[in-house]
Amino acid sequence: MKGKRRMFTVKKLLAVALGGLSLLASLPGGAEPLKPVCVVPAKLGGGFDLTCRIAAAALEGTLKTPMQVIYLPGGIGAAAYKQFATTRSREGNALVAHSSGSLLNIAVGKYGHFTADDVRFVASAGADYGAVVVRTDSRFDKLSMLMQALKTDPGGTLIGAGGSIGSQDWVKGALLMQAAGGLPKSMRYVAFDCGGGAITNLINGNIDVYTGDISELRAHVNGGKMRVLAVLADKRLPAPFQNVPTAKEQGVDVNWTLFRGFYMGKNVSDADYQFYADAFAKAYKTPEFARIREEHGLYEFSLSGQAFHDHVKRQVKVLRDLVSSAGLVR
Template sequence: MLLTRLSAAAVVAAGLALPAFAQSMIDKPECIAPANPGGGFDLTCRIAQTGLQPHMSEPVQVTFMPGGIGAVAFNLFNTTRTDDGSAIVAFSTGSLLNIVTGKYGEFTEKDVRWLATAGADFGAVVVRADSKYESLSQLMDDFAADPGSVVLGAGGSVGSQDWMKGALLLKAAGASPMDMRYVAFDGGGDAIAALLGGSIEIYTGDVGEMVPHLESGQMRILAVLSPERLDEPFAEFPTAKEAGYDVEWTILRGFYMGGDVSDEDYQNWVDAFQAAYATEEFAAVQKEKGLLPLNMAGEELQASIEQRVQNLRDIAKEAGLIQ
């Protein structure tokens, strides 16, 4: 299984890197959530705050810096706080997409140091429990025949990562993403309410957020947009790839630092995360916060980000979001 392999590899790598009982010496460590309290960036910082506690000489403080869905923080750490070795900033795949589409201004993914992951979530194709769609193939057939006949919705505007999931599905069905009937909502909660109320037929959400809703029996997952089938509690859900459609969407959550941070300060943070990855306690924090274990730090994450950004650029061009 995907998560089992990733988790095991991360534990081995982390165990070789640093004993779990070691502590990184960082003065007044801070995690900046570039949004208001209560959202995904807040959640990401809370994982650092709780998960790193045994591995840091001081507790991590969480502060909030809303503005531009991360743009204000990204610009600050590319101007006045480029060498701040005590601060890390939360990011997600949505942040990478904003960089690609120019929503973060002139700065690019090459201007900061990508530090570590907090975990991952994966896209999901969700319908009501009584939906006429029993499989992803049935939905894709309708996309191929008449993409405008299906109404999708999610908590993001056109060009957001939730919109991109729908665009990828249409593309895989041989249809144009520009023909998608997409309804944008302020958040996932509003989109789920619209799905249950019948205003939309398909919700392109994330699998991690679906646990309480699936238990209620009101919704079904047609497919998970992960590279391989997930472990429990999602083992029963097929991937889009299993159904014959090469559609994948990983929602990575993690942290970056200013581009001028010293190698020593950067490595102190990397060591703390690698030590945390090696423990059952960190995995428990990830699970509690609704994330799945995808653990990378340092050079491994840096290389992964570069590849992910290139993939996003390719997708954005195909979808007509950028030239």
């Protein structure tokens, strides 16, 4: 009897110890994932690949095991989104790359019935910003002149960019049209295959305004053929664009931040989610992260954890309202 009683006591102690370890593992600030991975929801190369490379480099000093980059192409991110919203929703070791374009796809329903509530957005990698560009000999000397033209004669200004109707580049023009008091569907818009094609047509006089990305203009900043009326950021950017005013400075409340970041499955533990959120928050403060971000052509945009998740959800709502007003979704 004494032997049985002693065995029972040992079993109880083991059970309590294991239960305590389980509880500790579930608390925020949990241990590093055993096999950290970043999922590229596309083929090798491109923006999503770049985003995962930033994560792998930025977290190198935090992770004991180097982050592996793997690929899951399909549907411009739709295949990965579906998996991490369903069958892979508990994978606490995996980050998935996304961009503002992914949010636009959610808003227009290209990811099926899945919404921004079906994953947990973890952290940003950096950002680019929209720009409103004209030729140096344009009739629009200031953004206010363009806005007045869009208000009084929406069809009299031809806007072009490297994306189809409903794309990110189209959104920038639609936001300007909306700020001028008009409807996005009243905008005269010309779609080109890429930003370079749009820039060429702007210089040649085939369009009046180019709504592109500020990073695309680095090679043209000293060319003398184009002028940036506004950058669609909250504050002025560093050189070589430090003298370009924001739209908000000029009384036009339009911001377009093209950010890149990461999400995880909806059902990951709080500990796993918080590990990555805290790791990025720590990395943001280092000069190494700033260097990595700049090398990949991105500007500072540092949000992690719940603040980033909430930001993404607000952006999806803004985009859905915008594309709905243009008749692109029901």
